[in-house]
Amino acid sequence: MADGRGARLERDRLEREFFAEMEEIFDALAADLRALAAAPEKGRPCQALINPIFRGVHSLKGIAGSLGFHGLADLAHAFEDLLDRLRLGRADLTRETIGLMESSVDALFHLARDVRHGTSAARDFAELRARLHAGAAAPPSGAGADPLDSLALDPGLRSSLSQYEEGRLRERLRAGGRVYLARLRLDPQRFDEQIREVTREVGRTLEVLGVFPDPVAAAPGPAPEAVGFAILAAGEAFPGSRGGAIAGVPVEATEIGPALPAGSEEGIAPPAADGVGDLHGLSGSLRVPVERLDEVLAQVGDLSMAAMALQRSARAARDAHPGDRALRDLEQKIGALLLRLRPLQRSAVKIRLVPLGQVFNRLARLVDRTARAAGKEVDLRTLGGEVEIDKAVMDELATPLMHLLLNALDHGIELPHKRARAGKPARGRLVLSAFQRGGHALIEMSDDGGGIDLAAVRAAAEAAGRLAPGAPLSRAEAHEMIFAPGFSTARTVSRVSGRGVGLDVARRAIRRLKGSIQTRSIEGHGTTFTVTVPVSLVLVPALIVRAGGQRFAIPIGSVRENVRLEPSRLRRVDGIQVYDHPRGPLPLVRFEDLIPSPSDRPETPPGGYAVVAGPPGRPVGIVVDGFIGRQEIIIKPIGGLLEEVPGLAGAADLGDAVAVLVLDPESLVVGEPHGGPVC
């Protein structure tokens, strides 16, 4: 049956992906174990190296379990138990334990390979499992009063620490290390990237225990719109001076832990020995750096251009000798070649696509941390993580999605007691889902919190002078108002948000991606934000038009409709030509008015059509003389000197070595038609 076959194919694909992931985990485990084994030479095994091993085995267990490979899952589970006790400091890490860990990874690897190749699982790991259980039951060494109480930690921060983080802190204090809290002031548009850089820098000399939201002190002064985070780290010395900047970010670090003489662990020596287990790979997948893919894409594009030029020559030759059969045959063959190149080009673009699940995972971790800090309980569900978008789009999406998430956690989901009063379960529910529609991906962030409080929005708007007291405010207008820069309904700035910056930044970032965001909210029940972004910014279906003696390309996604201009409906208003469209007056844009024309350009008759496009709510009619057709184009960037030019998305080569300007109607606004930029 078609169904059965489809399900089998799906399962095969899942298995292949999982084995690819397992292979990566085994590679990482091998490296981590080598580092762990080398650490004792420094004086003491480094506890923090256990954590990545634990995570790797935990993931392995999950994958094996979900595929039904129970032997593998059981062994991984036993191993995981031991690792868990080790990382929480409840079991001793000795050379013997490390040996046991190496044997376990080896065993897991061979089991996985057996499963992959379908060879019968003749191996029995009962003895190994017994040893793992024994190791996991070892009593911890040392106990006593909780050293964490001696730290100058803000109670809110202290309560949001996870069990693992507390374990690490205790371990560090026992080893005589110092604990630092570094406060960062970050740019709201790049805080995600900045946190990563600073964490990496700090991580060079200290163990980073956690990154927490840290409300920016509401002091007047430069950069009032900064986002605040704090890094908790422990070790010997803080890199650089404590008040200053790391990776360009202003940092203020204070020592909050006991200043005992340091005896902390140093960096790890690079591993020398060979990897664990067999060298043959488990799966058929590859990881490739993005630059290499871009090269391939550029080369495929060049190939297409060359083939099209060849086709033109062949056509010209055939036109010159119409009866020549050989030339006709040549032209046909070249046409066939070109047909084969289109799918190649599409494949090259598809290679750059990555699953949204990657950004969903990072958001899940943020939800965990932030909800705890705000004293709220939240469950996050994600759906559609397999939907794929271009890597460049994904990289830009992370920050706006984070802002939306922080907004949902702060304003949306209520505190547990408030939820109970409203008859809702104490744990708030956040659903992040994605699905594909044509050339776009839709990402929905839905919470079951209190919804957008129209009264609160009105009050804040009136207080900020954005709304006259008593003036009407529709629900749609209120939903639009929350995105205004600097607008916030928060009476106090919380740990998480409240500055009025996040939603504005999020929407602008989404617009830069040529996407949009819609809001749906019901008071008392919750809010849903729907973010729409194109799957690829690179290969785009476009309408090719002729205007002012030149060709232009307009991305089809921006086009609302095409109208035929009836001369009787044209009129001039304030120096701008306007067309009386049935749906309302439409300002027109003509290219002849904008491009400095050389004196020898042929006079063109006034255009007969208009392409209706433009920013939401402000459509514009782009006057064209005619339509050439529809084509998938690759938009090339046009460089630093032309950055200031509004209305241009880039340029494309349609196949005849001429640059065709690609319009960006969303940034085209009609103004003065003569002299100076139309802006």
Added chain:
Amino acid sequence: MFQAAGQALALPLLTVVEVVPFRPPTPVPWIDRAVLGLLPLRGRMVTLVDLRNRLGLPPRPPGGRAQVIIVETPGGLVGLVVDAVTRVGGARTEAPRAAPAALGLARPGMCRGVLEGAEGDVVLLDPDSVIRGGP
């Protein structure tokens, strides 16, 4: 080393990618007169800048041949349109000496100095300020 309006000029070789014959570019709206437009080159877009215009020299007579010196910049590829490229190579002097005011170039800020070439003095230009249109 190249020529524009009879003036002998030079650019440091390190920034130059290649030299191609001039082809009419696609004009781009709304920008200063010196930027002629865009030309595709092997999958990338080159922004053409008219060197005569930048230096305040009279425009090229119509029908004259021209060449484009392609330079890699942080913002992408830029092509400087000149009359003719005369040679590629070293100048006799190591470091440029200061340009005498008598040269009469309208934009002294774009010059780094004067080199001694095989056939006489050559004005060394500063690529960044020439491309950007200002120091």
